[in-house]
Amino acid sequence: MNLPRTNALEAVLRPLGQLLLFVTGSSVAVSLVVIAAAYLLRGTRTDMDLVQITYVLLPQVLIDGITLGFVYATIALGYTMVYGVLEFINFAHGEIFMFGAFAGVEILIFMRLRGMLTDIGDITALAYVVLAVLTGMVVSGLLAVSVERVAYRPLRGSPRLIPLISAIGVSFFLQDTMRFLQSSINGDFYRSFPTFGPFTQRFTLFTVDLDGRALDVAIQYKAIIMIVVALMMLVGLNYLVNATKVGKAIRAVAQDQRTAGLMGINVNAIIAITFLVGGALGGAAGALFAFRFTRVDPFVGFLPGLKAFTAAVLGGIGNITGAMLGGIVLGLLESFAASYLSIFTRGAFGAEYKDIFAFAILIAILIFKPSGLLGQTVGQKA
Amino acid sequence: MTASTAPSGLLHSLWHRLTHSPIWPVLVLLYIAGTTYLVTTAPRALQWRVLFLAGLLFIYYMPQRPVIKLAYAGVVLGILVPFLGISNPFLLEIGFQICVFATLALGLNIVVGFAGLLDLGYIAFYAVGAYLWAFYGSQQLYNLNSVAGAQQVRPDFPFDANLFWLFLFLGIGVSAITGILLGTPVLRLRGDYLAIVTLGFGEVIRVLANNLDKPINLTNGPQGITPIQRPELPGFLTSPAMLEWLSGIARRNVSVGDIYGFFFYGLALVILIVTIVVAKRLEDSKLGRAWTAIREDETAAIAMGIPLVRTKLAAFAIGASFSGAMGVVFAANRTFVSPETFSLIASISVLVMVILGGLGSIPGVIMGAAVVTLLNIDFLQTLSLELSRLRQGTGVIPILGIPWSQLPNQLDPARYQRLVFGLILIIMMIFRPEGIIPSQRRKMEMHEHEEAEARA
Numbered sequence: 001m002n003l004p005r006t007n008a009l010e011a012v013l014r015p016l017g018q019l020l021l022f023v024t025g026s027s028v029a030v031s032l033v034v035i036a037a038a039y040l041l042r043g044t045r046t047d048m049d050l051v052q053i054t055y056v057l058l059p060q061v062l063i064d065g066i067t068l069g070f071v072y073a074t075i076a077l078g079y080t081m082v083y084g085v086l087e088f089i090n091f092a093h094g095e096i097f098m099f100g101a102f103a104g105v106e107i108l109i110f111m112r113l114r115g116m117l118t119d120i121g122d123i124t125a126l127a128y129v130v131l132a133v134l135t136g137m138v139v140s141g142l143l144a145v146s147v148e149r150v151a152y153r154p155l156r157g158s159p160r161l162i163p164l165i166s167a168i169g170v171s172f173f174l175q176d177t178m179r180f181l182q183s184s185i186n187g188d189f190y191r192s193f194p195t196f197g198p199f200t201q202r203f204t205l206f207t208v209d210l211d212g213r214a215l216d217v218a219i220q221y222k223a224i225i226m227i228v229v230a231l232m233m234l235v236g237l238n239y240l241v242n243a244t245k246v247g248k249a250i251r252a253v254a255q256d257q258r259t260a261g262l263m264g265i266n267v268n269a270i271i272a273i274t275f276l277v278g279g280a281l282g283g284a285a286g287a288l289f290a291f292r293f294t295r296v297d298p299f300v301g302f303l304p305g306l307k308a309f310t311a312a313v314l315g316g317i318g319n320i321t322g323a324m325l326g327g328i329v330l331g332l333l334e335s336f337a338a339s340y341l342s343i344f345t346r347g348a349f350g351a352e353y354k355d356i357f358a359f360a361i362l363i364a365i366l367i368f369k370p371s372g373l374l375g376q377t378v379g380q381k382a
Numbered sequence: 383m384t385a386s387t388a389p390s391g392l393l394h395s396l397w398h399r400l401t402h403s404p405i406w407p408v409l410v411l412l413y414i415a416g417t418t419y420l421v422t423t424a425p426r427a428l429q430w431r432v433l434f435l436a437g438l439l440f441i442y443y444m445p446q447r448p449v450i451k452l453a454y455a456g457v458v459l460g461i462l463v464p465f466l467g468i469s470n471p472f473l474l475e476i477g478f479q480i481c482v483f484a485t486l487a488l489g490l491n492i493v494v495g496f497a498g499l500l501d502l503g504y505i506a507f508y509a510v511g512a513y514l515w516a517f518y519g520s521q522q523l524y525n526l527n528s529v530a531g532a533q534q535v536r537p538d539f540p541f542d543a544n545l546f547w548l549f550l551f552l553g554i555g556v557s558a559i560t561g562i563l564l565g566t567p568v569l570r571l572r573g574d575y576l577a578i579v580t581l582g583f584g585e586v587i588r589v590l591a592n593n594l595d596k597p598i599n600l601t602n603g604p605q606g607i608t609p610i611q612r613p614e615l616p617g618f619l620t621s622p623a624m625l626e627w628l629s630g631i632a633r634r635n636v637s638v639g640d641i642y643g644f645f646f647y648g649l650a651l652v653i654l655i656v657t658i659v660v661a662k663r664l665e666d667s668k669l670g671r672a673w674t675a676i677r678e679d680e681t682a683a684i685a686m687g688i689p690l691v692r693t694k695l696a697a698f699a700i701g702a703s704f705s706g707a708m709g710v711v712f713a714a715n716r717t718f719v720s721p722e723t724f725s726l727i728a729s730i731s732v733l734v735m736v737i738l739g740g741l742g743s744i745p746g747v748i749m750g751a752a753v754v755t756l757l758n759i760d761f762l763q764t765l766s767l768e769l770s771r772l773r774q775g776t777g778v779i780p781i782l783g784i785p786w787s788q789l790p791n792q793l794d795p796a797r798y799q800r801l802v803f804g805l806i807l808i809i810m811m812i813f814r815p816e817g818i819i820p821s822q823r824r825k826m827e828m829h830e831h832e833e834a835e836a837r838a
């Protein structure tokens with residue numbers, strides 16, 4: 001993980017600055033690539049002006065990509081924390097995310113049944129969303145700790161593949177457990193995030209003039225809330241890891257478990273805390289995901305989990321800032337692929353290929369720069 | 383086995399007498415005869431089917447010379463199963479599926495068990511084989527430019543059905559090449575990264591199968607390709623006289639489709655036997671020892687002059703080729719392939735088979751394949767049927783006091799494969815990572831750290 005840094009203000013501000021830089025940098029880079037491609041391919045389509053349509057779509061695609069990127073980034077942090085400390089891919093992290101999503105949805109459904117979601121002010125509505133996120137964090141955090149206790153701790157020190165296979169087992173087990181719970185209680189296995197508050201309203205950033213038609217470029221309040229909540233998570237985590245005593249202990253355990261233990265650090269407790277924090281971040285991301293995409297089902301965590309892992313690897317696994325960067329880059333790329341691939345290839349390849357995109361990036365990164373964008377090359381731990 | 387460690391003297395001679403007495407072969411013979419009779423009396427009963435197949439396990443553990451064991455197994459698989467299959471085609475279907483999955487599991491065992499490379503997208507190679515014959519053995523070549531679902535049905539096929547035999551071998555080659563193509567970039571990666579990348583690759587193949595109905599209709603998208611040709615059978619097998627004779631034995635109407643049931647069971651069994659021989663020979667070969675070396679310590683293996691990437695690629699290619707051949711057989715057997723069959727859960731099923739039986743252990747893996755396949759297509763289905771029967775009745779759930787009829791439809795045991803597989807994986811890893819029938823070497827490896835702790 002990062003080098004020791006104890007200045008609290010710096011620990012909070014530095015990642016914020018870096019993040020701003022990343023978001024702008026990667027947005028500009030991806031946009032430039034797409035615009036260049038539009039100019040190159042201009043001649044291939046006669047039914048529409050590729051360049052014009054690219055410009056028109058661009059702001060919305062960017063906003064969607066950044067929002068998605070923040071969700072991926074928040075999930076990726078959970079992978080990276082655990083990997084940093086244990087050198088272990090927590091395959092079940094996607095399912096921990098899914099439990100968080102369900103927890104957030106369930107508490108709001110419960111409140112709706114009590115009639116608490118009708119006729120409420122904007123501030124109350126916002127507070128309820130935050131409540132859902134907090135519920136998701138608590139449920140997922142506790143779940144992650146219990147999973148570690150039951151399925152991973154007994155396997156510490158075994159050959160590498162053993163805990164990984166156990167984690168795959170946990171992942172499938174949790175999917176069907178949630179399916180079982182939902183089916184036996186509700187009769188069906190998916191749930192929807194209740195609609196309330198002003199979140200679907202749009203906030204117009206600016207208006208473009210397109211052949212005399214005015215086109216609004218707008219951002220949903222939802223997206224703003226998501227970005228702000230995710231930012232708070234990232235800053236909070238950076239503060240925890242870089243400026244507190246617990247954070248110091250986490251970094252010590254990550255560096256050398258045995259020596260950390262000799263220095264009086266309770267290694268088991270620190271590993272449990274790592275899972276708690278990682279799981280809580282996953283849960284928050286889950287609740288935000290449900291807030292954004294409304295429908296949740298027991299299998300909703302799988303693909304985002306995989307992509308977040310890709311993001312963590314992309315940024316340099318074990319590196320917190322890297323995970324955020326990876327998440328945002330991946331979110332942007334996916335959003336761009338989903339919107340532009342179909343237009344550029346005349347419908348031959350559509351948004352269905354966006355998942356392949358993520359894997360292609362993963363493979364490319366692992367081959368050409370396995371340490372990721374920000375990771376240092378570290379030898380395998382003995 | 384334990385015989386070698388038995389104490390000497392009186393006990394030893396007793397042990398010797400016990401294991402060499404002719405009573406065991408006789409007992410096993412009686413057991414097989416008994417269960418065979420039970421299966422004929424109640425063809426639908428799951429418990430007799432399982433007991434009958436468990437006879438193979440007894441044969442394996444029977445303290446006798448391999449020749450005698452092989453003869454026993456040959457009688458059960460070569461004579462009894464087809465004989466019972468005349469009146470009970472479901473048994474043949476189970477036999478076919480067990481053979482198919484045992485071959486897949488043996489292939490994965492080469493990759494995971496022998497070479498220690500965790501491959502979570504193994505089913506992709508099976509898909510390659512299946513789509514290979516699906517594409518050339520159906521009318522898909524005529525439909526390259528038509529939208530999925532809009533193609534016309536034609537009486538003729540572009541290729542002769544008997545090219546199936548050629549494609550059986552092409553399937554081996556094409557999936558081996560796919561294995562090499564996938565392996566070349568990713569085999570440099572460390573174990574856990576490799577797992578995720580292969581998982582991604584498995585998904586990529588599925589997404590491609592789902593979406594390559596445009597711009598050129600190669601796979602017919604989610605609807606899948608059908609009909610796919612089956613190879614022609616020798617005339618006398620499908621002649622009316624033969625069918626009539628079999629119908630007489632079975633006391634039911636035996637159709638040409640049933641004859642194909644025998645054919646595919648036999649074919650899958652032959653491929654499985656070839657696979658077992660190949661896997662066994664590989665395990666003891668120079669290449670097999672190189673795999674073990676890489677699995678146990680990559681750095682030391684390189685120092686010993688083992689070409690790392692080439693050896694790993696060989697494992698990938700050989701493992702893939704087994705499942706490629708079975709993919710071709712599967713496409714012909716089902717006359718239909720669709721992307722659904724090749725989902726992640728299928729890859730995980732095969733992995734569960736390998737882990738349950740014992741990583742690196744050939745008999746273990748075959749047993750694991752049999753258990754998981756029975757669980758998948760027989761046990762969970764029977765449970766579901768039983769449950770839906772209860773749901774239609776007026777009974778009440780014992781402890782909860784809720785009527786069965788109010789149980790939600792979603793609680794269908796056949797849909798909870800993931801729960802069962804997940805539990806198997808976790809429990810095996812915690813309590814018995816070497817599997818039920820472990821290979822000796824693996825057993826030592828898995829408990830290395832415990833011994834080290836005990837010594838310290």
